Amino acid sequence: MSSDLSLIPTPKSSLGAGRIVLRSCGSDAVLSEMSSSYPLKLLSPKIYGNNVAVVYILSYGGGLVGGDQTTLAVEVRDQTRLVLLSQGSTKVFKTRPALRLSLPSVEISSAITVQRMEVVVASASALFLLPDPVTCFRSAKYHQLQTFRLEEDASIVILDWITSGRRSLGEDWVFSRYYSLNEVLVGDERVAKDVMLLEEPQIQVQALPHRPLRDRLAPYSCYAMVIMYGPLVRSTIQQLSTRYKEISVFKRSSPPDLLWSLSTIRDGKGCVLRVAALETEAVKVWLSGSLSGLGDVLGADVYRKAFV
C-alpha cells in the first residue's frame, strides 16, 4: 500500500515498511538508506557529527489503528551511533478516529495493531531506542515485536514504556491487549527476552469478584522497562547498580509514588531496569536523570531531545 501522497487516511488498515541503514563516512554518520511507507514515517532532522545520527519514527495522523502493521528494519554499521526517537507518544486507537462517525467500526474493531522492528548493530556500533511511551486507548489491541542482533562489542539501550491511557477521558488501563516482546541476541546467544502481556482477564472466576487489569497495575499509571547492554553503557550500568544497592527499604504503610528495580544480564555486561510511577511525567524525569550518563556518549544536545 503506497498512499504517501494521499492526504486522507485510507479507511482500511495499512501495512507500512521502513528501512534505516547508518554508515560512517569520515567522522560523520551517514544514513545510506532511509525509506518508509504509510502509515510509518521516518524523519532525520540533521546529522550531528561525532558519528551520531538521530531519526524520528512517526506515524501519520498521530496514531495507529486496529489492523495497522508496520515493520522497520534497522542496521547500524561502521562504529556509528543511531538514536531513534518519536515525537509524542505512540497512540493506538481501536479505530481511526476521523472515520468513527462515517463508517461502522465493527469491520476492523477486533484487529490487532502490530509494530515490528528488526535491528542489527555491528561491532563497536550502538543503538539508542528512546521513544515516548505507548498509549493504548480504550479497547485497543497492540503488539510490539522487537529483535536486536548485536555483534560482540556492540551496545544498545532499549526503552519500552506504556501509559494507562487518556487520563483526561478517564481511561485507566482499559485497552484490550498490549503485548510487547524485546529480544536481544549477542552473536548466537540470546541474552535477554522480555515479554510483557497486559490484558483484561479472559475468563471470569465464578467464585471470586471481578479483578480488572487496572487493579493489578494500581496505583501506577506508567510502567517502563529499559534494557542496556555493551561497552558504551558500562559506566551508566555501574552507576545505577551502585545507586540501587544503596537503597534500604524500611516497612511502609502505603506504596511509594515511584518504584524502580535493576537486575543484571550476563554478570553486569547488561542490565534491565523497571520503573513504575503514579504519573508518566515522574517516570520521564527519573529516566532522564538516571540515564544522563548517555549524554557523554551521544552529546548533551542529542540526549536532551530524548526526554523533552
Add this chain to the structure above:
Amino acid sequence: MDSDHEAYILLLLSDGNLPTGAFVASSGLESYVTHGFFGTDSSTSQPKSKISAMTDFIRDSLAAYARSALPFVYDAHKLTEEFLSYGMDVGDEKGADIASVEADFIALDTLYEAMTLNDVVRRASKAQGVALLTLFSKGFSKPSSLQGFIEDLDVTRREELATQLVDRLKLQVRRGRILGHLPSCWGVLTAALGLSAERSQSLHLFLHARNLLSSSVRLNTLGPYAAQQLLLHVVHPLVNIEMQNCRHLRSGYFSTTSATTELQPHDDFDESLHGPANTWPLGEILAARHDLQHSRIFNS
C-alpha cells in the same frame, strides 16, 4: 500409569515437608508487604482486610507465574516423557538419545533464564529446581537393598532410564552447563514419577499458591485457619482458571534433535498468542527489590 499410582504420587509431592527449598521463598510476598501494598487498596487507598489483600496477591502472582512457567513445565515434561517411552520401546541402551534430551533440556532451561530478567527470581528458581533433581535421586530412587526384587520389567526399565537422565542433568548442573530452573526441573521430576502433564501443571500451580499462603502465615499477615480457608475457596478456582488459560501454552524453545521433532515450534506457533509472558510488571519490580529490604526473613 494407573490412577491409583498417580494419586499416591500426588500425595507424596504435595507434602509440605519435602526438602525442596520452597520454605525459604516467599515469591515476592515479603517485599510486597514491606513496600506497603498489602494493607491498602491501591485503587481506592482504603484499608482492606488481610483476607482480601492476600486473595489479590495470590490472584496476581499465580496468574503471572502460570503464564511464564507452565509452558516450560509442559515442554520439559514432554521431553522427558518421550525419552522414557521411546527408551521403553527400543529396550536397549540409547546413549545418543540421552545426549539429545540433555541438549534440548539445556535449550529450554536457558530460554527460561533469558526470559527471567530478575536476579532474585532467578536465584530462587535455580535453588529450588536443583533441589528437585536431588530429591528425585535421593528421595525417590529405589533403595539398593530392594533392587533385586523386580516385579515388572517395564517399570524397572523406566526407573533406570529416569535415574540415568536425572543423574546426567545433575552432573551438568555441577559442571555449570545447566542452570536447573524450577519449571524445567519440575517437568522432568513429575514425568519421571509418571504424572501426566496436566496433573504436573496443576500441582505446580497449587504448590506455588500454597507456598504463598505458608509464607503469609510465617510473615504473620494471615492466621493458619484463614490460610486454609483461602486454600479451599480461593486457590482451587484460581488453579482451575489458570489451567484453562495456560495449559496449552508452549515455551517456543527450539529443539535441536530429530527424535523429538514435535517439540519444535510449529509453523503456526504464534508466540504472541501461545508463548510465555510476564503479566504483572508491578510484581516483577517488587520481587526484584526483595534484597533491598532492611530486614527480611525469606530469600526471595
